[in-house]
Amino acid sequence: MKRLLMIVLLAGAAMAMPNEAEAQIFSTKLRLTVLDELGNIVKGAEVALYKTEADYAREENPVQEPMLTDQKGRVTFKKLAPMSYWVVVRKGDKDNAGGGEIVSKLEEGKLNKANVVISDGL
Numbered sequence: 137m138k139r140l141l142m143i144v145l146l147a148g149a150a151m152a153m154p155n156e157a158e159a160q161i162f163s164t165k166l167r168l169t170v171l172d173e174l175g176n177i178v179k180g181a182e183v184a185l186y187k188t189e190a191d192y193a194r195e196e197n198p199v200q201e202p203m204l205t206d207q208k209g210r211v212t213f214k215k216l217a218p219m220s221y222w223v224v225v226r227k228g229d230k231d232n233a234g235g236g237e238i239v240s241k242l243e244e245g246k247l248n249k250a251n252v253v254i255s256d257g258l
Contacts, residue, residue, distance in 0.1 A: 162245040162246070163214055163215045163216075163245070164215070164216045164217065164242050164245060164246065164248070165212055165213065165215075165246070165248065166185070166212070166216055166239065166248045167210055167211070167212045167249045167250075168183055168210065168211050168212075168213075168239075168250055168251070169205075169208070169209050169250075170209045170210075170225050170251075170252050170253075170254060171251055171253050171254070172230065172253070172255065173253060173254075177208060177209030178205060178209050178227055178230075178254060179205055179207055179209060180204050180227060181204065181205045181209070181225050181226065181230075181254065182202050182203070182225070182227065183202060183203050183205060183252075184223070184224045184225075185198060185199040185213055185216075185221045185222070185223055186198055186199060186223075187199055187219070187222070189222060191222070192223075192224065192237065199213070199216065199221065200213055212247075218243060218244035219241055219242065220239060220240055221238070221242070222237055222238050222239075223237055225252050225254050227254060229256050231254055231255075232252050232253065232255075233257065234257065
């Protein structure tokens with residue numbers, strides 16, 4: 137009986153411990169889907185994230201290395217701080233200047249999602 141009680145207590149203690157592994161598994165992520173002005177997905181667009189408007193304006197100090205969108209027009213940035221980010225997206229002569237440059241504050245420990253529309257500015 138004592139042995140069973142000890143196993144139950146140890147299992148309960150393990151569940152009550154701060155969950156570092158869970159924090160790593162459920163890191164704050166941002167998945168951006170890039171679309172053109174007609175709503176079509178854009179493959180191979182370069183996406184960069186910046187913490188500040190100044191870095192965004194100069195395109196310096198990206199949060200992580202810029203990424204290219206996949207076949208579904210998506211990129212996922214992982215292990216982010218739960219804050220707002222400035223975004224630059226480009227492909228050829230199209231970009232997101234003039235709209236959709238900032239992503240609102242991310243929810244901590246979640247996969248946050250947003251769409252970014254790029255156009256040629258005409």
